[in-house]
Amino acid sequence: MSFIEFVEGPFYTVAMTIFLLGAAWRVIGIIRIGRKKDISPPKGSAAAGFFKGNLRHFFPRGIFARRTWLHIVGGYGFHLGLFGLMLFAAPHVAFISERITGFGWPTLPRWGFVITAEIAFAGLIVLWVRRISDPVMRLISDWDDHIGTWITFFVMLSGCFAMQESHVFLRATHMLLVNIWLIYFPFGRLMHAFTFFLSRGNTGATYGRKGMNL
Amino acid sequence: MIERRPLPFRSRKAEILTHQTGIKRLSNIFAYARVIAFMLLSATWLIVETGQSDAASHVRAPENAVNLPVDDGPPNTLGTRSDGEIWSDIRHGAVGNPSSSSASGQAIQSLGQDWRLLRENYIVKYAGWFPVGVIGLLLLYFLIRGRMKIASGRSGKTIPRFTLIHRIAHWFTAGVFMILGLSGLIILLGRPVIVPLFGHEVNSIMTSAALQGHNLFGPLFVVALMWMFVKFVRGNFFQLVDFKWIFKLGGLFGGHVSSSQFNFGEKSWFWLLMIVGAVMSITGLVLEFPWFFEDLRLLQASTVLHGIGAVTLICVSLGHIYIGSVGMEGALDSMLIGEVDENWAKEHHDLWYEEVTGKSAKDDTEEGAST
Ligand code: HEM
Numbered sequence: 001m002s003f004i005e006f007v008e009g010p011f012y013t014v015a016m017t018i019f020l021l022g023a024a025w026r027v028i029g030i031i032r033i034g035r036k037k038d039i040s041p042p043k044g045s046a047a048a049g050f051f052k053g054n055l056r057h058f059f060p061r062g063i064f065a066r067r068t069w070l071h072i073v074g075g076y077g078f079h080l081g082l083f084g085l086m087l088f089a090a091p092h093v094a095f096i097s098e099r100i101t102g103f104g105w106p107t108l109p110r111w112g113f114v115i116t117a118e119i120a121f122a123g124l125i126v127l128w129v130r131r132i133s134d135p136v137m138r139l140i141s142d143w144d145d146h147i148g149t150w151i152t153f154f155v156m157l158s159g160c161f162a163m164q165e166s167h168v169f170l171r172a173t174h175m176l177l178v179n180i181w182l183i184y185f186p187f188g189r190l191m192h193a194f195t196f197f198l199s200r201g202n203t204g205a206t207y208g209r210k211g212m213n214l
Numbered sequence: 215m216i217e218r219r220p221l222p223f224r225s226r227k228a229e230i231l232t233h234q235t236g237i238k239r240l241s242n243i244f245a246y247a248r249v250i251a252f253m254l255l256s257a258t259w260l261i262v263e264t265g266q267s268d269a270a271s272h273v274r275a276p277e278n279a280v281n282l283p284v285d286d287g288p289p290n291t292l293g294t295r296s297d298g299e300i301w302s303d304i305r306h307g308a309v310g311n312p313s314s315s316s317a318s319g320q321a322i323q324s325l326g327q328d329w330r331l332l333r334e335n336y337i338v339k340y341a342g343w344f345p346v347g348v349i350g351l352l353l354l355y356f357l358i359r360g361r362m363k364i365a366s367g368r369s370g371k372t373i374p375r376f377t378l379i380h381r382i383a384h385w386f387t388a389g390v391f392m393i394l395g396l397s398g399l400i401i402l403l404g405r406p407v408i409v410p411l412f413g414h415e416v417n418s419i420m421t422s423a424a425l426q427g428h429n430l431f432g433p434l435f436v437v438a439l440m441w442m443f444v445k446f447v448r449g450n451f452f453q454l455v456d457f458k459w460i461f462k463l464g465g466l467f468g469g470h471v472s473s474s475q476f477n478f479g480e481k482s483w484f485w486l487l488m489i490v491g492a493v494m495s496i497t498g499l500v501l502e503f504p505w506f507f508e509d510l511r512l513l514q515a516s517t518v519l520h521g522i523g524a525v526t527l528i529c530v531s532l533g534h535i536y537i538g539s540v541g542m543e544g545a546l547d548s549m550l551i552g553e554v555d556e557n558w559a560k561e562h563h564d565l566w567y568e569e570v571t572g573k574s575a576k577d578d579t580e581e582g583a584s585t
Pocket of ligand 1 (some may be wrong): 384
């Protein structure tokens with residue numbers, strides 16, 4: 001079995017299984033903890049608060065937006081860029097349609113792929129350099145934050161390196177890093193991709209039930 | 215300067231020639247032509263040989279076979295001039311535009327040969343030694359001089375120097391610069407360094423990866439450079455006090471040197487980065503999108519300027535990185551937490567210290583004040 005067959009075959013299957021089971025385990029675990037019973041009479045809707053809490057957190061309020069604009073631009077640039085890349089880059093759609101869905105969808109043209117990647121990279125670099133050059137951020141960041149960032153960065157970089165699509169080795173390296181990323185995902189803060197809506201929703205629901213305007 | 219004029223010959227052969235971009239491709243064509251000619255010769259010889267043997271007696275045209283008319287094609291396909299004459303014309307300044315393709319760029323010119331020689335015999339050959347030399351000198355300096363300490367020790371009190379946005383702009387630029395520097399060196403030095411060490415296959419893989427990385431991160435550097443300019447240009451204009459700094463060689467070999475927010479060395483680094491960085495950005499974009507530029511000379515000049523500019527920036531940045539980290543105690547604080555120790559400010563940027571605090575940098579009431 002060649003390197004590429006290994007990383008795209010059994011290793012990928014194992015990594016994907018760990019990713020899916022691990023992520024499901026953690027999300028179900030959080031939901032099972034549930035919420036403490038609130039016996040006070042409700043003054044508003046918890047369910048509406050859940051959604052409002054989620055939507056409201058997509059953009060910070062007034063003065064915070066002004067003070068953190070670069071963080072917002074970097075954050076959105078990185079995340080939207082990453083989703084654009086993951087879901088609309090031609091090689092990814094080909095892989096997903098072949099291995100998972102059985103069908104494909106329209107893909108980004110190559111220049112779109114490149115620009116999306118540039119936005120994602122710029123965002124990720126801004127987010128990380130902010131982490132190291134803001135004393136408070138540095139203090140509250142731990143290994144998990146740095147590992148999560150760097151694995152994601154290396155996955156993206158190896159993908160960028162493979163863009164000529166002329167060397168199997170480069171594609172295999174990208175796939176190897178994707179597998180490592182999938183395995184690490186459920187164990188660290190990368191999980192925020194699946195849990196952020198629960199924490200924001202929880203805060204929103206608590207305030208919503210109390211009838212507070214978010 | 216070679217003026218653009220039509221090729222002084224026009225034949226089918228010349229058209230095939232002008233079809234190609236660059237002299238290298240032309241020589242490829244000749245190489246292929248030789249192979250094809252050899253194969254044709256061999257085939258002819260085989261046919262002649264077999265024709266003489268009994269093979270011919272086994273192959274008979276069918277009874278109803280007719281002779282189809284043969285299209286002879288345009289006459290005089292090889293032209294009326296020899297290869298030597300054509301090359302001589304090119305060497306003496308004949309330039310050509312492809313007459314049989316949609317591209318209108320200049321495809322043949324003699325400068326390509328000079329460019330290739332300059333690139334191979336000078337740039338590729340020596341480029342790598344400059345950074346190695348600078349690293350050697352820095353190591354030597356560090357071994358002799360050691361870390362430049364804050365003479366009066368840390369005061370424990372800090373003053374703000376850079377905002378968070380300044381720091382993010384700096385590290386963003388530095389990050390992109392390092393990716394470009396490394397990938398660029400791989401592209402430039404693949405043949406003389408990677409091939410002898412690891413072979414052609416590894417070089418091919420590394421160069422392919424580096425080229426993709428370089429092309430993708432290049433435009434980010436253009437953005438970073440503009441951001442850096444906007445954020446740092448204030449305080450980087452040269453002043454009279456900078457001349458004193460030059461005479462004392464920046465205190466590199468001892469003695470106190472006065473300076474405002476940025477000293478002469480930093481200001482020079484800033485402007486070098488801006489000017490050479492702008493050249494790198496322009497030439498880089500030309501090389502990334504060559505199809506927008508018709509004149510081959512522009513591309514040739516771009517590769518030369520891009521290479522020289524890159525080596526210059528890499529070498530000077532090594533010095534900057536040294537002095538900003540291990541070389542000088544307290545310097546990195548400004549880019550990590552945005553604040554610097556008061557004593558560091560007094561020793562290295564006394565005029566700036568006085569400006570922002572309103573206190574004298576020579577004020578001895580501050581414990582441990584120096585120089
Ligand atoms: C790891 C590498 C680097 C380190 C440790 C570093 C460190 C520093 C420090 C400490 C300063 C502030 C100096 C002061 O307070 O006066 C600074 C300023 C600066 N750095 Fe860097 N740097 C690095 C890489 C780079 C690179 C790669 C570039 C350029 C592409 C760069 C460009 C600049 C510029 C333009 C300034 C402002 C200087 C001025 O405006 O005069 N740095 N750096």
